[in-house]
Amino acid sequence: MDNDTLERQVSEPDPEMRQVLDDLLARDEDITARAVARLHPRINAASSITRSIERSRMLAQYQERQAEFRRWRGRPGKLSSVAAASALADRDVRIAELESQVALLTASHVAMIRAVGELGGFSKWAQFYESYSGSRDRLAQLGALPEATVDSLPQHRPK
Template sequence: MIKPAKPPRRNNQSTLLDECIAQALESMLEQDADITHRAVVRAVDGLSAPSSITRDSYRRCLVEHYQAVQAERRGWVNRIKKASQETTIAQLAAKNRRIEELERKVAILTASHKAMILAVGEMGGVAAWRRFFESYALMPELMELSSTSVEK
């Protein structure tokens, strides 16, 4: 679940209250305290009722986001508790190996793309890129970008 984007507020007090709510939610998540609208109201000065959160779509979505993150974390903890320590260690080691493998592939791809871009630059630069991409649907946007960079 994606954390909701902060909306523009009419005054600084509302913006400050949003930040206080986010900090309280982060604290509750780290302490593994149950995240509810009432608990947020108890944790934040300036809120008097859960409806102060539920009526505002951003605040409601923010609480829902943190509730979902908390449920996911608790699910991980429960799965780890059920598995043996050896199994958990083996899974973590396998995931670390996979991460290292993916990081190595990203490094190789980055180096190859850099080499390709340098080679195209030596062979004709932007004109070569235009010829290469002229059959693609995104070409008008690329043409506009490349023509403005060439003109400068």
């Protein structure tokens, strides 16, 4: 036995189990001791996993990773196609609602800035946002700042 093989065995007591767990995680199949025992080349019973401290710890780590992945994705594993389509439709409705809210807020923001400008307070507003250039840039990207063309001002001629 060479040093690399010995080192791998010391650091990883059951590489076959890790492979089975990785496969279950990749396929998003429920990770249980029974599922691992069914797929493991040398383990035939779930109790062989649960009675071993190392195997039990490894199983728990992968179960936690799977739970985290499922939370991150926002759905439990193995949804039926009908349930998945329903969840997707619900998200589409929520996205449409949020886009509508952004459009409303953008329009009201533009109207507010125009009103402030008409009252002569635009320079004060701009001065306020001077220290918030990132916010001002983001408002411009959203189209929440009024666009105006400035014509040349008539030159004052002394009489």
